[in-house]
Amino acid sequence: MRKLLIATHNRGKVREYRRLLEGLPFDVVYLDELGINDSVEETGETFAENAISKALAYARMTGLLTWADDSGLVVDALGGAPGVRSARYAGPGATDEERYRKLLHEMDGIPWEKRTARFRSVVAIATPGGHAWTTEGVCEGMIAFEPKGNYGFGYDPIFYLPELGKHMAELPPDKKNRISHRGEAAGKAKKLLERLLAEGMLTGSDSGTRPMTPLQKSPTGG
Ligand code: ITT
Numbered sequence: 001m002r003k004l005l006i007a008t009h010n011r012g013k014v015r016e017y018r019r020l021l022e023g024l025p026f027d028v029v030y031l032d033e034l035g036i037n038d039s040v041e042e043t044g045e046t047f048a049e050n051a052i053s054k055a056l057a058y059a060r061m062t063g064l065l066t067w068a069d070d071s072g073l074v075v076d077a078l079g080g081a082p083g084v085r086s087a088r089y090a091g092p093g094a095t096d097e098e099r100y101r102k103l104l105h106e107m108d109g110i111p112w113e114k115r116t117a118r119f120r121s122v123v124a125i126a127t128p129g130g131h132a133w134t135t136e137g138v139c140e141g142m143i144a145f146e147p148k149g150n151y152g153f154g155y156d157p158i159f160y161l162p163e164l165g166k167h168m169a170e171l172p173p174d175k176k177n178r179i180s181h182r183g184e185a186a187g188k189a190k191k192l193l194e195r196l197l198a199e200g201m202l203t204g205s206d207s208g209t210r211p212m213t214p215l216q217k218s219p220t221g222g
Helices: 011-020 047-062 083-088 096-106 173-179 181-198
Strands: 003-006 027-030 065-075 116-126 132-143 159-161
Touching: 003 047, 011 027, 011 173, 011 181, 047 065, 047 116, 047 132, 065 083, 065 181, 116 181, 132 181, 173 181
Parallel strands: 003 027, 003 065
Antiparallel strands: 065 116, 116 132, 132 159
């Protein structure tokens, strides 16, 4: 079976992908299983740019078909922040809790109806030969006044889902995967991979040398 590298150092994402990618007709491997500690600088202004540059960099580094995601929280009252800077929002080395506490602090005094926000995720699939495709997912919600719940990671404790009446961090893994931005982007990326396989686009030692559908630029960025 062909190998597919899931290129993330984020343990929360790895946990989610282990479930989301069950049954995929690929031999799924993770960066830590390959002993890869290198990280790729995220200099893009959109989730799509960063997802593509991560996927291409690890595909070139390893010679493997590679899946990467760039994701984050977009808060309307903060002009879209933290957005593509979600991982770096409270500086290098900060914890998830320090990041969401900083966000709550920035949201001090902002009334409920103005606390709308969404998680976004763009998945990029790249070949070592330099071809890439993207899919995306969105999950709408509100920034709560207080954290709640112990599941998930990142900003999940302060992200409230009005339709469920729960914070994201209150949802067990499978339930989060069914409604999340990452679940949506991953579902689309799985279909895309199956289509590329069926069309014979991923055969050969370097699938990137074969003619493929052009790069799909994401219309929605950070
Ligand atoms: P990799 O680049 O190695 O995948 P990262 O944590 O740097 O790991 P991103 O650049 O995509 O990943 O940053 C995403 C940040 O957005 C992440 O660190 C969280 O703070 C937040 N985030 C993304 N998805 C999330 C989710 O499902 N729930 C809560 N927070 C999330």
